[in-house]
Amino acid sequence: ETGVTQTPRHLVMGMTNKKSLKCEQHLGHNAMYWYKQSAKKPLELMFVYNFKEQTENNSVPSRFSPECPNSSHLFLHLHTLQPEDSALYLCASSQPSSGGYNQPQHFGDGTRLSIL
Amino acid sequence: GQNIDQPTEMTATEGAIVQINCTYQTSGFNGLFWYQQHAGEAPTFLSYNVLDGLEEKGRFSSFLSRSKGYSYLLLKELQMKDSASYLCAVRDRGGNTPLVFGKGTRLSVIA
Numbered sequence: 001e002t003g004v005t006q007t008p009r010h011l012v013m014g015m016t017n018k019k020s021l022k023c024e025q026h027l028g029h030n031a032m033y034w035y036k037q038s039a040k041k042p043l044e045l046m047f048v049y050n051f052k053e054q055t056e057n058n059s060v061p062s063r064f065s066p067e068c069p070n071s072s073h074l075f076l077h078l079h080t081l082q083p084e085d086s087a088l089y090l091c092a093s094s095q096p097s098s099g100g101y102n103q104p105q106h107f108g109d110g111t112r113l114s115i116l
Numbered sequence: 117g118q119n120i121d122q123p124t125e126m127t128a129t130e131g132a133i134v135q136i137n138c139t140y141q142t143s144g145f146n147g148l149f150w151y152q153q154h155a156g157e158a159p160t161f162l163s164y165n166v167l168d169g170l171e172e173k174g175r176f177s178s179f180l181s182r183s184k185g186y187s188y189l190l191l192k193e194l195q196m197k198d199s200a201s202y203l204c205a206v207r208d209r210g211g212n213t214p215l216v217f218g219k220g221t222r223l224s225v226i227a
Contacts, residue, residue, distance in 0.1 A: 042120070106161070
């Protein structure tokens with residue numbers, strides 16, 4: 001149990017479907033992140049939110065639309081995805097450095113997304 | 117650009133010691149992290165280095181040399197449950213900023 005919960009764990013969808021991924025953190029953190037993890041590639045940062053405000057968009061296609069209604073919840077809305085978007089989507093959260101110690105990111109178990 | 121290199125795969129024997137290396141070239145440096153990720157699970161935080169030297173935490177130790185852009189993760193007394201991917205990540209900016217990850221090293225522990 002990492003304190004970051006993602007649902008669903010698995011999702012299969014067609015290219016014309018609309019679905020949403022959900023992330024909830026119970027750690028009191030104020031930053032949340034979406035990463036994409038594909039086979040044989042490093043984790044790719046997608047979006048960053050600090051205090052509910054989007055602070056980074058790493059050139060992500062508009063078919064991915066994030067939403068952060070509060071510091072504990074993060075969504076990723078999916079629309080007309082492509083087969084190459086099949087991957088593990090990981091949510092993470094973190095809090096600012098404390099006492100000079102650099103705080104790690106805490107990850108959820110991810111949503112395994114398959115696009116047909 | 118940002119570049120973090122680590123071996124793709126390693127195999128080691130139960131009870132042995134294994135060292136997983138990581139080299140990095142990033143525009144800035146504000147700490148290096150190691151994560152463990154079992155298949156189908158979340159990456160979990162193992163260690164953090166920001167100053168040169170060795171940080172020990174039980175069976176796991178992590179070393180950093182900032183002048184060489186180099187780190188390693190040392191796993192002692194290997195157990196079968198240590199079979200996992202090990203991710204090296206750098207925070208290249210200050211504050212509450214995201215990490216830059218390497219591709220990960222898949223470690224297989226065999227009997």
